[in-house]
Amino acid sequence: MSDRLPGFSTLAVHAGAQPDPTTGARATPIYQTTSFVFNDADHAASLFGLQAFGNIYTRIGNPTNAVLEERVAALEGGTAALAVASGHAAQVVVLQQLLQPGDEFIAARKLYGGSINQFAHAFKSFGWNVVWADPDDVASFERAVTPRTKAIFIESIANPAGSITDIEAISTVARKAGMPLIVDNTLASPYLIRPIDHGADIVVHSLTKFLGGHGNSLGGIIVDAGTFDWSTGGKYPMLSEPRPEYHGIRLQETFGNFAFAIACRVLGLRDLGPALSPFNAFMILTGIETLPLRMQKHCDNAKAVAEFLAGHSAVSAVNYAGLASDKYNQLARKYAPKGAGAVFTFSLKGGYDAGVNLVSKLQLFSHLANVGDTRSLVIHPASTTHSQLDDAAKIKSGAGPDVVRLSVGIEDKEDLIADLEQALST
Template sequence: MADYKFDTLSLHAGQSPDARFGSRAVPIHQTTSYVFDSTEHAAALFNMEVGGHIYSRLTNPTVAVLEQRLAALDGGVAAIATASGMSALFVTVLALCSAGDHIVSSSQMYGANINLFEHTLKRYGIETSFVPPNDPTAIAEAIRPNTKMVFGEVIGNPGMDIMDVPAVAKITQAAGIPLVIDATFNTPWMVKPIELGANVVIHSLTKWMGGHGIALGGAVIDGGNFDWGQNDKFPMLTTPHFGYQGAILWEEFGPAALSVRIRTEGMMNVGPCMSPQNAFYILQGLETLGLRMEKHMSNTVAMLEFLVGHEQIAWVKHPSLPDHPDHDTAMRLMPKGQGSIIACGIKGGRDAGRAFIESVQLASHLANVGDAKTLVIHPGSTTHSHLTSEAMASAGLTDDLIRISVGLEDQKDIIDDFKQALRTAGKLTSTQAKGSGA
């Protein structure tokens, strides 16, 4: 498209009004497959000689609009929409790594990501070294000759440690390997990792990008800024493809070679495709992404003002706070806002935290973030409960940590709900103190 701004791209990128009926909204193409014009046309599609649709596991017109919009918002050359954020990460690893390869990953991130790297991929001969995301020196030292990618989250989940993407990008560029960034917690409204030197961006579209909590989805954004032919580390892109008449994807598709590999292997052979209905739902969310993120940020500021110094709160962690260890990095990379997730500890530990969570009336207790509604959870007993005590410590998880995903409700209503829930937690703490003779 023309050089449109973010909010305009959120509404228009990837779509023109339907040519046949003039529909302004994106039509839902709820179909599995597509009629070929002829046998020659079918063969040309399968050989990637012409564009078009074959089967909705590979491409679908509704999903294609979403993919083009996502690529435009993040500044990539192409995007692949998947059934979930986890499947987006998996097909990326599948395209870059084989048995005997190595990954350097952040140690402080979503529990399922850790599980994938530490356990699932290990079964298939892919080893991972976990290092602090905010220590570029440790990342550089962990890279080996067989390392095929460095992976991290801009804002770690749930500890909110910040990866200095430009600093790490210099390291991966020197090593001749791609930097893969999970940008779920920031969205391209806050920061575009590709502009900072990242090569691939992963999103769980289920979160802020959709924003409504009604559709699962993920995406891989191909930055198109990595030279896959600079070394012999990526033969899957620089040697004849096992299908498609032995095409060499780097020669045939240039900057978009990785996205083609993901579509022709990950989507074809594993099949984590997004449904057209979910693509439609997520497109509706994208249309208001900028407006929603502004409200998320202003509500988060109000919540931080309420929580910091509250008599029932032991500590608060958010990148915007001056005492956050990565505060300067966060402000430099994300001046528009530093995310709407708050981590805090309630005095009285796990029992007080449980009392707080069970006492909220407006906020919802569930395993999601980035919803329009305010959400709370205790990660140590839920989303990260499968981790060992060592892994929890490495991930920055303490027993009293409560994760808050600040929603779009009126600020006063959210704060009033937290006030009454904290009073309940405070009564428990007071009772425990009296019982112990303190």
């Protein structure tokens, strides 16, 4: 056995998957079952006590989902992963392991709108208090740290404008403060950025986007980097203290460098319940096999489209980190040298009406609220997702009345440019 390191594309196809022992099936079977038969009473007791390897019930684990988990853990360079029903579910499960009521976490102000809402409102009712910081100002994270802060949360490539976050700088703040850095890597995917290589302790994804990649299945995942020591200072009792629901087991002591992923499974997923359907896991796994091919095409197309828009007379500004003139181009070259992703915004000289007009005229781009599909997508935030905000608030969140967001797909770039050309000129 050689200890040769396979490349990213090999892992994208093979990691976690082997022929089925019973049937020899080469594609990963969909184990569409709620539960699994025990060998005997002793086996059942061992499984429930976390003492033996094996399946119990699909809310806790499922063989199809396990392949997906190992695949993404391998692609991200983590020790273990846990798949859940959505990206939102991943965030709830992660923070449940880290925060007690009254605790705080620091989050970058530039995030997916759904995350801002979840953090500001839903989590408030759990007593988890978000403190916002500016991802373009690392010192603002440092200033936000208090004795109650338990984690820092950022996006690698941030919504809505595809800006690039200085992960290493913020990870230094987290390390100094003795807390884990959580990175939402949805818009980059591990093909473009592997946050663990830059100091992330936990990576979360909406699998719904580029990893699944085909706009057909919801899913989320949590990857444990195996880098954080949960045992010191009693700050993270879910991991360091004996768990009454498992005969006094201490998860960090028992599971070492993948204890966080286990905590998410046996304390989070088991008790909160947002399990991923094995069918969705299968669809997402199939998508991941082509992630390197798709992601490169997404990025190449996005750059061509951004360059076209930057030269168009109806366009006042393009925010794409892949353009040499962009504010985030330096960070993009450092963190995402293969491409700056495929989600970005641009502004129209004609303002709100021009935005509404554009989305109604486009023929190939689909007007909908998602990103990371094979198909090209467009949304005019001011008239849709951000319509409840006043103009000042829209501008502050990067969704001013003149702003349009694209998620560039893997069609032929000439066709995408032609579609934008006709819609902008009519």
